[in-house]
Amino acid sequence: xxxxxxxxxxxxxxxxxxxxxxxxxxxxxxxxxxxxxxxxxxxxxxxxxxxxxxxxxxxxxxxxxxxxxxxxxxxxxxxxxxxxxxxxxxxxxxxxxxxxxxxxxxxxxxxxxxxxxxxxxxxxxxxxxxxxxxxxxxxxxxxxxxxxxxxxxxxxxxxxxxxxxxxxxxxxxxxxxxxxxxxxxxxxxxxxxxxxxxxxxxxxxxxxxxxxxxxxxxxx
Amino acid sequence: xxxxxxxxxxxxxxxxxxxxxxxxxxxxxxxxxxxxxxxxxxxxxxxxxxxxxxxxxxxxxxxxxxxxxxxxxxxxxxxxxxxxxxxxxxxxxxxxxxxxxxxxxxxxxxxxxxxxxxxxxxxxxxxxxxxxxxxxxxxxxxxxxxxxxxxxxxxxxxxxxxxxxxxxxxxxxxxxxxxxxxxxxxxxxxxxxxxxxxxxxxxxxxxxxxxxxxxxxxxxxxxxxxxxxxxxxxxxxxxxxxxxxxxxxxxx
Numbered sequence: 305x306x307x308x309x310x311x312x313x314x315x316x317x318x319x320x321x322x323x324x325x326x327x328x329x330x331x332x333x334x335x336x337x338x339x340x341x342x343x344x345x346x347x348x349x350x351x352x353x354x355x356x357x358x359x360x361x362x363x364x365x366x367x368x369x370x371x372x373x374x375x376x377x378x379x380x381x382x383x384x385x386x387x388x389x390x391x392x393x394x395x396x397x398x399x400x401x402x403x404x405x406x407x408x409x410x411x412x413x414x415x416x417x418x419x420x421x422x423x424x425x426x427x428x429x430x431x432x433x434x435x436x437x438x439x440x441x442x443x444x445x446x447x448x449x450x451x452x453x454x455x456x457x458x459x460x461x462x463x464x465x466x467x468x469x470x471x472x473x474x475x476x477x478x479x480x481x482x483x484x485x486x487x488x489x490x491x492x493x494x495x496x497x498x499x500x501x502x503x504x505x506x507x508x509x510x511x512x513x514x515x516x517x518x519x520x521x522x523x524x
Numbered sequence: 525x526x527x528x529x530x531x532x533x534x535x536x537x538x539x540x541x542x543x544x545x546x547x548x549x550x551x552x553x554x555x556x557x558x559x560x561x562x563x564x565x566x567x568x569x570x571x572x573x574x575x576x577x578x579x580x581x582x583x584x585x586x587x588x589x590x591x592x593x594x595x596x597x598x599x600x601x602x603x604x605x606x607x608x609x610x611x612x613x614x615x616x617x618x619x620x621x622x623x624x625x626x627x628x629x630x631x632x633x634x635x636x637x638x639x640x641x642x643x644x645x646x647x648x649x650x651x652x653x654x655x656x657x658x659x660x661x662x663x664x665x666x667x668x669x670x671x672x673x674x675x676x677x678x679x680x681x682x683x684x685x686x687x688x689x690x691x692x693x694x695x696x697x698x699x700x701x702x703x704x705x706x707x708x709x710x711x712x713x714x715x716x717x718x719x720x721x722x723x724x725x726x727x728x729x730x731x732x733x734x735x736x737x738x739x740x741x742x743x744x745x746x747x748x749x750x751x752x753x754x755x756x757x758x759x760x761x762x763x764x765x766x767x768x769x770x771x772x773x774x775x776x
Contacts, residue, residue, distance in 0.1 A: 419623060420623050422593050422619070422623075423619060423623035425592075425593060426617045426619075427635070427639055428612055428640060433639065437625070437635075441625060521670075522670075523626045523627060523628070523668075523669060523670070
C-alpha cells in the first residue's frame, strides 16, 4: 500500500521534474531545429522533414527500449551508469518530445516566413536575425507547441517504465504508479492519481492560456 | 514642424551616394508569364517619382526589383555604389500592407535601428523624431498590431524615416486606408521628399499621382511606355495607352 502523504508528493515532484526538464530541453533543440528547417534550404532537408514528421508518432515503448539498450551496462553509453535514474527518463522523454516540437515549430515558422520574409529582408535582417525574430513573433503559438510536448511527456508510461524501472522513492512517476497499482488491483489509488494528473495538466494549460490571451491583447 | 525633418535627411557628403539607380532591359517571368519586359530607366536623386499604371501593370514587382526583393529574369539593376551593404542600408520600403512586429510601437522602430547598428542615444533620438513626425507619440507604448490600419501605415513610414534612407520605395501606401489618413500620409510623403530623400511611389490613383509626382513612369502590361515630368505627362501624354489611362478608358 502506498504511504499517500509523503510518497504522493514525492511522485508528483519526480513526474514534474522529469517532464518539465525534458520538455524545456526539447524546446531548446526543437525550436532551433524547426526554425532552421523553415528558413534554410539545404540538401536533405526534405528527407529530414519527413523523418521528423514520422517521429512525431514514435511509440514511447520503442523509445524506451532504444534508450534502455543505449544505457544498459553492455550498451555504448553503459559506463555512464544512467539506467534507472531520472536522467535516463529525461533522455527518453526528450527523444519523444523533440521531434514533435521541431515539426510543429517548422510549420509555424514556415507560415510566419511567408508573411514576414520580404519585410524583414527589407529592414536588413540576415537569416540568423530572421530566425530569432520569427521565433519571438511566433511565441504564442510556440507556447502551445511546448504544452503539447509537455502533454506527451507527462502522459507517457512506456518509456519511463523501461528506462526508469519504477523504483520506489527514486524513479516512480504518476503514470508508472497508475499502471502498477492498476495491475495490483488498487483501483482507488490508481484513479486518485489519474485525477491528480489530469488536474495538473489542466492547471498548467490554463495558466499558459491566460498568459497567452493577456499578451495577445497587449501586442496583437 | 520641418525642423525635426531637416535633421533627418541624409547628411550630404557623409558617404558617397548610392543614386542614381539604373535599370537596363529588366524583364521578369514567373511560371511562364511575362510580367515585366524591357524596362529601362534611371532614378536620379531629387524629383518625387510616381510609377503609375492600372492594377496588374507590374508596378509592385518593379518596385520589389528596385529594392532587391526580387531578381529580374533579364536585364540589370545597377546602383551608383557597388558596396552591397551600403546599398541595402540606405534604402527603405513601405509595403501596401506593412508587416509590423508583435511588439510595441517604439520597439518596432528600435528593431530596425538595432539591425543597422545605431547607438542607443542616437536610437532614442531618432525614434522620438519619427514618432513626432508621424503623430504617433501618444501611441508609442501600444502594441503595433492592435493599431488601426492608418496608424499601422504611419508606423511603417516612421520606421522608414528613422532609418534616414537615401531612397524610399512606397508600394501603394494609401490603398488600404481612409481619406483622412490618406491626406496625412500624402503630407508625410511630401515631407520625406522635401527632406532630401528620393521618394519612389506606386499608385493607380490619378489624383494622388498629380498631387505628389514630379516625375511619372507609366507602366502598362509590364512595359514602361512613358517617363516624363509630371506636368508634361498630365498635360500632353505621348503614349496612346497613357492617354487612354488618363481618360479612365484603359482596362488593366
